[in-house]
Amino acid sequence: MIDDTNTVRPGVAEILSIGNELLDGSIQDGNSYWLISRVMKLGGVVARVSILPDDMDVIAQEVQEALNRTVGKAPDVLFVSGGLGPTMDDLTLGAVAKGLGLPLEMHAKAREMVRQGFDALAARGSVEQGGLNPAREKMAMLPRGAIALRNPAGTAPGVLVEREGRSVVCFPGVPGELQQIFQTSLQPFLAKIFPEQAFAQHALWIGCNDESVLAPHLEWFQKRYPDIHVKARSGLFDENPKLKFVFSLGGQKKREVEDALDRALHDLTVRLEEYSYHVTSATDGSE
Structure with a gap:
């Protein structure tokens, strides 16, 4: 929350x-x-x-x-x-x-x-x-x-x-x-x-091409952070060995919204890496 x-x-x-x-x-x-x-x-x-x-x-x-x-x-x-x-x-x-x-x-x-x-x-x-x-x-x-x-x-x-x-x-x-x-x-x-609204969005690459395997982790994330919208950008199984997920959050103050989204994604990254999934930012130039 x-x-x-x-x-x-x-x-x-x-x-x-x-x-x-x-x-x-x-x-x-x-x-x-x-x-x-x-x-x-x-x-x-x-x-x-x-x-x-x-x-x-x-x-x-x-x-x-x-x-x-x-x-x-x-x-x-x-x-x-x-x-x-x-x-x-x-x-x-x-x-x-x-x-x-x-x-x-x-x-x-x-x-x-x-x-x-x-x-x-x-x-x-x-x-x-x-x-x-x-x-x-x-x-x-x-x-x-x-x-x-x-x-x-x-x-x-x-x-x-x-x-x-x-x-x-x-x-x-x-x-x-x-x-x-x-x-x-x-x-x-x-x-x-849309008064005084701020919006933050960030994308992650997760080293897995099967959404069904990642589903329990995303369910954990959504229960913990219900205000964050999560969307998978899926492709064909054989196209890419990893999946891209986009996370977005709205609020009143841009810096606070961005910081909150960053903290939430840090928690998700730590959890996924504990399960041996490689996680990178989709803005770091990786494809």
Whole structure:
């Protein structure tokens, strides 16, 4: 048990990635991978990731279930990527509104963001005409009460909806746009969801290629240090005579969290070496 790290309950996120192209293998879901890495660095956890088709009812149902989850960790924030564009298959905002029981409304600030975005593209010669048309205005139809998030890299605003202690954040599916919104416009919100969190992660190589043999030692470790998350990076048995394990811990003060993780891994290393397993840091250059 770690009791000297000022450990606090980490912010919990879920991710919905929207798009038929993700389900037919046309593209990989890099957005979820990127969001998970950023949430972890903020000291939060991602409890679930789902990939959904461009289907209004399916998305709405998933939003309802995520925000009312009773099994597992209920999310503080639901990140939704994809489906904010101007075409008929861009259904995300309507589906989120339906899932929350809210109407869609023209959002004046979002409308201006869309107009400015297309004006800037026209000025650079990237599109023939700036301004607005009905398809572009569709991107400014937001759930009632939503906050429009400026998109420094594109035309579709991000969207934040806060309702009954839960929040939904919608991003465009273009990776560069999602990342820019996350790193700029969304920062004040993220500071509330993941307040003063620190995150430490370290990896070890253990000289054994059979997880089942190491299982009793890892069970001992988890009982002793339940706040530390452990994940094996397994490969094929014949590829490598050792296994890589990644250990991560969140808390309030970075130095205390790092020191606590180091002490815990020292205890694990001592135990494993007593059983004649060779243990090295995965950051020491060993392969």
